[in-house]
Amino acid sequence: MRTYYLKPPALSWGILFPIVWTLAFYLRHPQGFHQLVPGMIAMTSLFSTTAAEAVVITFELRVGSLERLILAPVTPGTIFLSKLFGGFLFGFLMSIVVTLGSAAVLGLHLNIPLYLSSLIPSLLAFSSLGAFLCVTVKEVFEAQTLLNIPRFIMIFVSGVITPISVLPYYLRPLAYLMPLTYSVDGIRYSTFGKGFIGLNFWLEVLILLAFSLLFIIPGRIMLSRKFE
Secondary structure, eight states, rough: TTTTTTTHHHIIIIIIHHHHHHHHHHHHHHHHGGGGGGHHHHHHHHHHHHHHHHHHHHHHHHHHHHHHHGGGOHHHHHHHHHHHHHHHHHHHHHHHHHHHHHHHHHOOOOHHHHHHHHHHHHHHHHHHHHHHHHHHOOSHHHHHHHHHHHHHHHHHTTSSSSSSGGSSSHHHHHHTHHHHHHHHHHHHHHHHHHOOOOOOOHHHHHHHHHHHHHHHHHHHHHHHHHOO
């Protein structure tokens, strides 16, 4: 954790960016901020996990230390999953901090089982997305640039800022193709007891797990090819 999680990209994109973004919306409209909390938690999960993957995977690919792990009796797939869970852990810690802070300041009452049932597959989906994209590059700045494309698209179409129902009709199908949409809605279920997109809570959990497999399978294959 000392080696990777405190690197400048992880600090700036994984910690500072979600905090600054949250403060910006709080200062703009503090009375209605509690409605934005599910989106802020989901966005924190997205940026912290992917920022950690950008540092861990690309840094080791650049210096060649990732290849040394092949000397151990583990497969490339196991190495990929271990890096994925490193980002998962970093995102979990950051999300819990933001959640506890929001609950203390705003007096929110979370349904803890539903919250964890949504947060854990969300972190898994975001971490696997970050790991999948990061194995395609070797520089941290390349990884961050590549990750910013889906991250910023998701922020504006996935219900973080505004409900999907108020989006232009031609953007709504795009929202349902984004894992952040189901993360925001699942956390909203655990906070307010209902979501905005009209799907069953457990169906959203399954969709997030499906996104995880969608990124994990090709990511493991790509890492194995890099080692070859």
